[in-house]
Amino acid sequence: MFKRLFIAIVLLGLVVGGIVWFKYFREQMIAQVLGGMVPAPVPVNAETVVPVTWKPGIDAVGTAISAQGVDLAIESSGLIREVRFTSNEDVTEGQQLLQIDDESEKASLAAATASLSLALAEASRARTLTDRGVGAATTLETAEAQVESARAEMARVQTSLDHKKLTAPFAGVIGIPQVEIGQYVSPGQIYATLQDLSRMRVDFSVPEQQIAALALGGSVSVASEVGGYRATGRITGIEPRVDPNTRMVSVRAEVENPSGLLLPGQFLRVSVALPEEQGVIAVPQTAVASSLYGDTIYVIRKGDEADDPEVRKVEQLFVKVGRRSGDRIEVVEGLKAGDEIVTSGQNRLTQGARVKIDNSVSLTPAQGADPAPRPEATPEAQPGTEPAAEPATQPAPAE
Incomplete structure (x- = not known):
């Protein structure tokens, strides 16, 4: 009886020990195989950092206002006998518009x-x-x-x-008649709107931190969301107080509107041009990865692969970023001219990862390269970047 029990215990121990040994052996072999595997290099887009000529600007949203625009009102009560204008008619100064009994x-x-x-x-x-x-x-x-x-x-x-005889106070385009023949009107009643569309004002606001960059006569460029209207103008007024509720300063500019495409009340993108700065380090916004720990950029270093000289390694650097303009962002600290940085594909990278530069495929804006692009303005006042050495075009941004 005791002998059989002993033999059973020995056999059970051998089985358990074999299972444990096999599990340990399997894990060792798996670790050995995985440890000898080298991951394939990650294809990335890259760009060499060069100092550029930075064209800074202040971006804002504005509202178009005609330089001369009024709501025409009735001056005396009575019955309307004649309406002498039609919608969207060009009227001259002193032209009779309405006749009251x-x-x-x-x-x-x-x-x-x-x-x-x-x-x-x-x-x-x-x-x-x-x-x-x-x-x-x-x-x-x-x-x-x-x-x-x-x-x-x-x-x-x-x-x-x-x-009783109402005339146009200035030349312009008159709107839709708001009264009819035979209607009784009273003083103050609006009968039409008159707008001079040849010159337009643009009202917009900027943060109080940027007041020092504004000056009367400063150049501005405006662009509408519809109609393709673009124009340049000058700042004609700066409110001498800061709104205590919004901490914004109201600014007014004046632009030409000879084609009449811009209408009062229209939404506009406004850009205030500032003096150019030389030797600024600016990179595509897609090259900067932001997290709770800060902003980082992957810099490409020389690899140690003797068999493939195109394989490189990356180093993740923390950087300090500054202003943005278009699809570019200023790097204040952390980069220097000549560094080669990753502009797309960094979502698959880690510190020391192996990469292979492939600039044959670039990320298009439709794929999300520039999720919030700055509106284009006229070439004379559009903030952006261009190389200091020559007016070469910016490289296409990548993911």
Whole structure:
């Protein structure tokens, strides 16, 4: 009995030991095989860092306002007899636009004219009698006062009559009529809008930190979201106070609008051009990876692969970034001219990873290279970057 039990225990121990040994042996072999495997180099896009000419700018959103634009209002109550304009008509200064019933004023003007004629005749007779010495001086003074009163009454009636005839205060494009013939209107009622579209103002706001960069006469460029409108202009006004609620400063610029594409109230992208800076280190925004620990860039170093000289290694460096312009971002610290950096494919990289440069395929904006591109402006004022040595185009950004 004891012998059989002993043999069973020995056999069980051998089985368990074999299982443990096999598991340990398998893990050792797997580790040995994996340890000898070298991962294939990761294909990446790369770019050499060179100093560039930086064209800084202040980006903002603005609203178009016509240099001359008003809502035309009724000056006197009454029935409308004539509407002498149509929608979107080009009108000239002084052109009659509306006629309100003025029969009562015309009758009053005729009565005032007759009263003035009578007062002048009475004054003339009183003056003749006074000159002959048979008339009192007070009679002449009364007659002359009546003349002035009659003239004032005539001027008052004429003013009321003029208010029945509404004219354009300046040349421009008139809007949709808001009144109809036969409609009774009262003073202050809007009957149309008149806009001079040849020159436009653009109102926008900038943060208080950028007040020092603004100056009267400074160049600005504007672009609309629709219609393809682009223009350059000048700053004509800077509000001398900061809004305590938003900490923003209101700015006004003026641009030309000869084609009439820009309309009042339209949304605009505004860029304020600032002086150029030489020797700035700027890289594609896709090259910078941001995390809670900071911003990093992968720099390509020389590899140790003797069999394939195209295989390189990367080093992950922390950098300090600054301003952004278009698809470029300024690097203040961490990079120097001549460094070769990874511009796409870094999501598969780690410190010391093996890479192989392949610039044959570039990431297009449609694939997400520039998720928030800066709106284009006219070439004269569009902030961006270009090499200091020659006006070469920027390399295409990559992932």
